[in-house]
Each structure stands twice: as C-alpha cells, then as structure tokens.
Amino acid sequence: MSVSYWNDRVVQSKEKVEVDIVVIGGGIAGHSAAYWLQKEDPSLRIALVEKHHLGDGATGRNAGFITCGSVEHFNRLVDTHGVDKAKEIWSFSEKNLQLLKEHIIKDNPDSTHFEEKGSFSLASENGEFKELQKTANLMSSLGIEVELVNEGQVRSRLGAEGFVGGIKYCDDASVNPIKLLQKIRNEMKGATNVSFYEHNEVYSIDSDGDQRIVKTNKAHFHTSLVILATNGYSKNLNSYFKDKIFPTRGQILITEPIAPFMEGPCYANFVLDYFRQLPTGELIIGGFRQLQKDVEVGLSDEITDVIQVALEEFLQKHLPACKEKKITHRWSGVMGFSADGQPMVGALPSDNQIYFLGGFTAHGLGLAFNTGKTLTDLIYGREVPGFITAKRWN
Numbered sequence: 495m496s497v498s499y500w501n502d503r504v505v506q507s508k509e510k511v512e513v514d515i516v517v518i519g520g521g522i523a524g525h526s527a528a529y530w531l532q533k534e535d536p537s538l539r540i541a542l543v544e545k546h547h548l549g550d551g552a553t554g555r556n557a558g559f560i561t562c563g564s565v566e567h568f569n570r571l572v573d574t575h576g577v578d579k580a581k582e583i584w585s586f587s588e589k590n591l592q593l594l595k596e597h598i599i600k601d602n603p604d605s606t607h608f609e610e611k612g613s614f615s616l617a618s619e620n621g622e623f624k625e626l627q628k629t630a631n632l633m634s635s636l637g638i639e640v641e642l643v644n645e646g647q648v649r650s651r652l653g654a655e656g657f658v659g660g661i662k663y664c665d666d667a668s669v670n671p672i673k674l675l676q677k678i679r680n681e682m683k684g685a686t687n688v689s690f691y692e693h694n695e696v697y698s699i700d701s702d703g704d705q706r707i708v709k710t711n712k713a714h715f716h717t718s719l720v721i722l723a724t725n726g727y728s729k730n731l732n733s734y735f736k737d738k739i740f741p742t743r744g745q746i747l748i749t750e751p752i753a754p755f756m757e758g759p760c761y762a763n764f765v766l767d768y769f770r771q772l773p774t775g776e777l778i779i780g781g782f783r784q785l786q787k788d789v790e791v792g793l794s795d796e797i798t799d800v801i802q803v804a805l806e807e808f809l810q811k812h813l814p815a816c817k818e819k820k821i822t823h824r825w826s827g828v829m830g831f832s833a834d835g836q837p838m839v840g841a842l843p844s845d846n847q848i849y850f851l852g853g854f855t856a857h858g859l860g861l862a863f864n865t866g867k868t869l870t871d872l873i874y875g876r877e878v879p880g881f882i883t884a885k886r887w888n
C-alpha cells in the first residue's frame with residue numbers, strides 16, 4: 495500500500511496510540527509473537543495490527559495440517575543439511591506441536607477441531623516410494639515414530655487409489671486454523687494489555703528518535719519495538735525481504751460432507767499436493783502449484799482454471815469416495831516461501847527496533863508457534879538455533 499501526501503495528512507489528525515510493541519499481521523505468526531511476548535512480560539502494552547480481519551492472510555485460508563519437518567522428504571533434508579541439522583529442524587517442529595498442545599489446545603481439542611491422527615505421504619511411483627523407505631529407515635534410527643504402508647494399506651486405510659505405498663508420520667496433527675487463532679486470543683484474555691486493531695493497513699514505519707511510528711489508514715501507533723509478522727507481504731513494508739521471502743500462491747477446494755473414509759491427512763507427489771477429511775466430513779484438497787509455477791507467485795488471491803481442474807481430476811482419479819461430490823468452496827492464499835525453505839527470525843540490519851518472523855514455506859501451522867517463542871528469546875537476548883536466524887544470510 496502506498497499513501498499520498500494528502501491522505502497522510504488526513505490520517506495524522508486521527509487516533510494516536512501509545513504502546514510498547516506493535517505486531518503487524520494477524521495470522522498465526524502475529525498471534526504467536528504476541529502470545530509469547532505477553533507471557534514474557536505481562537506489563538507490556540502490545541497492539542496487534544491487521545490490514546483486513548484477523549486470519550485473513552494465509553492462516554485463515556490453509557488446509558489445517560500441523561506437520562513436522564519441512565517441505566521435503568526427510569532423506570532430502572539430510573542430504574542438504576546432514577543428519578544433525580535435519581534432526582534439529584525436525585525437533586523444532588515437534589516442539590511447535592508440543593507447545594500448541596500445552597499452551598493452547600490443552601484439554602479441549604474439540605474447540606479447535608484439533609485431531610492427532612498422524613499424517614501420510616503417498617508415492618504414486620516407485621522412485622518416490624524408495625525415498626520414503628530411505629526416510630523411514632533414517633527416522634526410525636533417530637527414534638522418530640513412522641510406519642511404512644503398502645499399496646493395499648493405502649487403499650484400505652485411506653480410501654486412496656493409484657499409489658504404490660507411503661509413510662505415516664505418527665505424531666502429526668490437524669486443526670481448524672481460524673478456531674486456533676481464536677483460542678490463542680482467548681488464552682491471552684487475561685493479558686489486558688494486548689489489543690487487536692483490524693482493518694488497519696500499515697503503510698509506513700517512521701522514526702522519531704527512539705520511537706517508531708507505525709502509520710495505518712486509521713491511526714498512528716507510537717512504540718519502541720515493531721514486529722513484522724507479514725510473511726508473504728513483507729517486501730511491501732521493507733525491501734530487505736525482496737530476496738528472502740517470496741510471495742507464493744496456494745489454491746484449494748473443499749467438497750460437501752462425505753461419510754468418514756480416511757485414517758488421517760495425506761500428502762502426495764513429494765509433499766506438493768495434500769488432502770484430508772475434516773472431522774465434519776468435508777474433503778479438502780490443495781496443491782498443483784507446480785502446474786503454473788510462473789502464475790502462482792505474487793500477491794493476488796485469484797484462482798485459476800488449470801489448477802482447480804487438476805484438483806478435481808485428482809479427486810476423481812485417486813479418491814473414489816469423492817466421485818460426484820459437490821464442490822462447495824474454492825479459494826487461494828498468499829504464502830511466504832523463504833530462500834532455503836526454513837523460517838526466519840531477526841531484526842532488520844537497518845533498524846534494530848524492527849524485528850520479524852516469517853518464511854514458513856507452506857508450513858506455518860507446523861512452525862510459527864515455536865517461531866514466536868524463538869523470536870521472544872532473540873529479543874530477550876537468549877540464544878536461538880542457527881538454522882532459523884536471519885543471520886544465516888549474512
């Protein structure tokens with residue numbers, strides 16, 4: 495968003511809000527950062543500022559998988575980083591789920607439609623299945639619970655045709671992402687110092703000595719610390735992110751409810767495509783970005799025929815239970831892909847009063863809650879893992 499001189503003058507006469515921290519972005523990252531910061535110091539006055547409504551970004555548009563690891567099979571993570579670092583990356587996401595359960599889900603999983611059914615990665619050809627077998631061996635040797643499933647088991651347990659086998663990651667989970675955000679806010683209710691400002695689009699962050707002035711279309715926030723939790727949109731607020739977080743579109747559709755037929759959520763085709771049955775019966779499926787790589791970039795949330803048709807064809811080909819089922823909704827969202835697939839926390843090199851977290855590369859639910867905690871560690875001078883700090887780019 496850019497704002498003219500004339501309109502800036504209009505806003506200047508509007509509300510002035512004085513706080514200690516402004517968090518920009520009302521998705522899982524912004525909520526997580528606010529949650530851990532108020533936990534660290536309940537006296538902090540925190541304003542969470544969102545340009546539309548809370549959860550309007552990728553968080554409220556995703557498929558609800560809470561998966562461990564990253565966007566590629568574990569054997570590839572090991573090839574790229576070595577065993578120790580790959581294990582560290584995996585453990586970070588395991589911790590993310592553990593923290594969500596301990597602090598947010600607690601003893602009321604139904605309130606967020608939280609389910610712990612594990613997740614499956616399915617191979618449609620032998621080459622990928624071989625990689626999954628390698629992954630299973632590596633992970634078992636590291637004490638991570640996985641199970642290899644053959645073609646018949648994929649059919650009987652998941653109702654899926656046309657796969658030669660797969661792997662089950664036993665510890666994964668799923669959730670309704672909008673209900674998860676609401677629950678995080680509920681958990682912060684005791685913290686009367688956290689306020690939410692929807693429909694406030696930040697168009698600049700100015701300096702006035704030690705103060706930062708976060709300007710939106712409705713108010714000016716005076717603060718000493720700013721957190722950018724704007725993920726795919728970050729480069730619009732600071733050019734630092736131009737070569738670090740890339741806006742990437744993901745498309746999705748959902749059917750009418752179907753009688754339960756799947757043991758758990760599934761990925762296919764090297765984690766590019768994904769589908770799961772909601773507790774209420776609907777089948778949600780997304781992916782096929784690979785068909786239009788050049789189109790599926792940028793900040794537009796349109797849907798395209800090519801990808802929507804591919805999603806429907808997948809249902810017809812692989813999931814007999816979905817044949818003839820009505821599709822009720824189609825949508826897309828803008829994700830933030832980092833240059834190396836790992837999330838990042840840090841402070842801007844040009845301004846150490848502006849921190850950020852982002853780059854979740856299609857795995858924000860599996861990473862952002864622990865990333866919010868990690869950002870708080872960084873702000874309070876505690877050590878953070880090397881793979882997640884933005885210093886890795888320096």
Ligand SMILES: Cc1cc2nc3c(=O)[nH]c(=O)nc-3n(C[C@H](O)[C@H](O)[C@H](O)COP(=O)(O)OP(=O)(O)OC[C@H]3O[C@@H](n4cnc5c(N)ncnc54)[C@H](O)[C@@H]3O)c2cc1C
Nearest residue numbers: 519521522523545551552553556557559696827857858859
């Ligand atoms: C179709 C799809 C399916 C996905 N499926 C999964 C999945 O199953 N599991 C999973 O883990 N991940 C999934 N993802 C990715 C996941 O949604 C993201 O990684 C995660 O939501 C990122 O959270 P975030 O808070 O960083 O970003 P966002 O949720 O995008 O939040 C950023 C917020 O910043 C706001 N904002 C931007 N600019 C400004 C500004 N100038 N002023 C004020 N506010 C601003 C935006 O409006 C937005 O609400 C999926 C994504 C999509 C699109």
